[in-house]
Amino acid sequence: MPESHQILSVAQMRTAEEALIARGSSVEALMDVAGRGAADWVWRVAARHRVTVLCGPGNNGGDGYVIAQAIRERGGDAVVVAAYPPQTPAARNARNFYSGEVLARSVEARGEVFVDCLFGSGLTRPLQLDDEALIAQLAAAHHHRIAVDVPSGVQSDTGMLLAGHLCRFDLTVALGAWKFAHFLRPAAGLMGALHLIDIGVEPIESAAQAIVRPSLKRPAPDAHKYTRGLVALVAGAMPGAAVLAATAAQRAGAGYVRIFSEHTGQVPSDLVLSTDPLGEALEDGRIAAVLVGPGLGRDADARERLAVALAAEIPAVIDADALVLLSPRNLSERTAPIIATPHEGELLALERAFECEATGSKAERALAIAQATGMIIVSKGPDTLVAAPDGRLACAGVASSWLSTAGTGDVLAGVIASRLANGREPFESACEGVWLHAEAARLSPPAFTAGELARAIPQALGACL
Ligand SMILES: NC(=O)C1=CN([C@@H]2O[C@H](COP(=O)(O)OP(=O)(O)OC[C@H]3O[C@@H](n4cnc5c(N)ncnc54)[C@H](O)[C@@H]3O)[C@@H](O)[C@H]2O)[C@@H](O)CC1
Numbered sequence: 001m002p003e004s005h006q007i008l009s010v011a012q013m014r015t016a017e018e019a020l021i022a023r024g025s026s027v028e029a030l031m032d033v034a035g036r037g038a039a040d041w042v043w044r045v046a047a048r049h050r051v052t053v054l055c056g057p058g059n060n061g062g063d064g065y066v067i068a069q070a071i072r073e074r075g076g077d078a079v080v081v082a083a084y085p086p087q088t089p090a091a092r093n094a095r096n097f098y099s100g101e102v103l104a105r106s107v108e109a110r111g112e113v114f115v116d117c118l119f120g121s122g123l124t125r126p127l128q129l130d131d132e133a134l135i136a137q138l139a140a141a142h143h144h145r146i147a148v149d150v151p152s153g154v155q156s157d158t159g160m161l162l163a164g165h166l167c168r169f170d171l172t173v174a175l176g177a178w179k180f181a182h183f184l185r186p187a188a189g190l191m192g193a194l195h196l197i198d199i200g201v202e203p204i205e206s207a208a209q210a211i212v213r214p215s216l217k218r219p220a221p222d223a224h225k226y227t228r229g230l231v232a233l234v235a236g237a238m239p240g241a242a243v244l245a246a247t248a249a250q251r252a253g254a255g256y257v258r259i260f261s262e263h264t265g266q267v268p269s270d271l272v273l274s275t276d277p278l279g280e281a282l283e284d285g286r287i288a289a290v291l292v293g294p295g296l297g298r299d300a301d302a303r304e305r306l307a308v309a310l311a312a313e314i315p316a317v318i319d320a321d322a323l324v325l326l327s328p329r330n331l332s333e334r335t336a337p338i339i340a341t342p343h344e345g346e347l348l349a350l351e352r353a354f355e356c357e358a359t360g361s362k363a364e365r366a367l368a369i370a371q372a373t374g375m376i377i378v379s380k381g382p383d384t385l386v387a388a389p390d391g392r393l394a395c396a397g398v399a400s401s402w403l404s405t406a407g408t409g410d411v412l413a414g415v416i417a418s419r420l421a422n423g424r425e426p427f428e429s430a431c432e433g434v435w436l437h438a439e440a441a442r443l444s445p446p447a448f449t450a451g452e453l454a455r456a457i458p459q460a461l462g463a464c465l
């Protein structure tokens with residue numbers, strides 16, 4: 001992935017900054033590039049209307065002075081509210097180059113655009129109540145709100161809030177690299193539109209990545225249904241969810257989808273329902289991926305079918321009931337890759353089953369359970385992320401809230417199984433599936449059903465060809 005898609009922790013950002021300084025830059029020069037880049041966005045929103053920049057004590061505050069100065073140099077109207085005097089050398093330097101008005105925090109500033117440069121990634125303790133009140137008052141006294149790097153009061157590495165209440169921003173301008181707070185809730189829900197200013201940060205090898213539009217290929221000229229991937233969907237008592245997942249797998253490009261269920265029932269004519277004994281059926285060497293979970297049920301029969309499905313040593317996606325039934329015994333001899341797609345409740349069930357403590361950020365929890373199980377974990381929710389046992393991590397950001405409807409998880413599992421059957425590397429399959437699913441939701445009209453979401457997958461796929 002290009003460097004601009006990396007997501008850095010505060011510590012990694014510091015390392016990246018040191019590397020740039022070692023190559024001849026300086027904190028002041030980086031602040032100037034970052035601040036002027038952010039000022040371009042502020043200018044687009046404000047034009048010549050009044051901008052109020054709230055500056056804090058650290059380098060985020062320093063960025064604020066650069067922004068205010070850049071707006072003034074363009075002939076705009078910017079003032080600074082200094083909540084604290086600048087305390088770092090670079091922030092003091094930026095203050096010295098700022099030629100405009102500096103207001104005390106007690107002055108009630110009004111205007112068109114409020115720019116929040118009180119704290120950035122250096123926030124280490126909860127916001128003081130008077131700072132929280134100052135942000136709220138300035139946010140209310142302006143028509144537009146822009147946060148620089150991250151909104152003040154969010155923890156950069158976790159997306160948690162270090163404040164009781166924070167306002168929503170229309171736009172957040174990230175500096176140098178994405179931070180976890182741009183992708184993880186609750187912080188990510190406050191950011192509005194996101195833009196990144198490039199300050200020359202080099203790629204860091206172990207960095208997490210943003211999930212971006214994948215580049216996919218059409219089927220080869222000589223493709224047939226098996227080369228495009230045969231997905232086996234191991235269902236149980238409730239084939240409805242399995243049909244939904246199977247439809248999504250077809251729509252995401254699989255050449256052939258077979259549902260295995262002991263229960264006969266109506267399935268669409270372009271799907272195959274097989275009641276053959278599962279163990280024998282899964283011996284078909286053409287099966288490229290197994291999906292087990294949607295419509296499986298939770299009884300003894302379901303447990304047995306899960307065990308048989310995983311014993312088949314075919315790359316697998318496990319979801320829904322399968323996540324609740326999974327035990328360490330199922331994985332003790334397993335070598336083929338597994339992608340698990342838990343929502344919060346299913347993640348807790350996995351953490352209990354594999355004796356993993358449910359602590360830390362969403363990213364830390366996903367990495368811990370990935371390491372404990374050896375599975376790739378797609379930790380679903382409004383801010384889905386993908387974690388691998390080898391430490392790879394990819395974040396999708398906040399998706400459409402219309403996805404909060406029954407069956408959308410079955411669709412996601414089907415799409416990921418489809419990518420896996422297509423021969424993609426498992427971690428990439430998971431990321432591609434997450435992107436296609438979110439994009440299909442974005443393309444769908446409000447209040448879509450899971451079936452409509454599945455039918456929108458080809459349009460999302462089309463954007464990747
Ligand atoms: N790392 C880099 O390469 C770059 C960083 N830049 C900016 O630098 C920012 C980070 O700067 P800093 O590390 O100076 O951090 P901040 O500007 O976020 O603020 C840190 C300061 O606030 C104090 N503080 C922390 N929590 C507080 C609280 N609750 N109440 C009162 N004071 C509190 C700290 O003691 C410290 O003095 C980034 O967010 C970004 O805006 C940019 O200038 C571009 C380059």
Ligand SMILES: [K+]
Nearest residue numbers: 116119150152
């Ligand atoms: K900020």
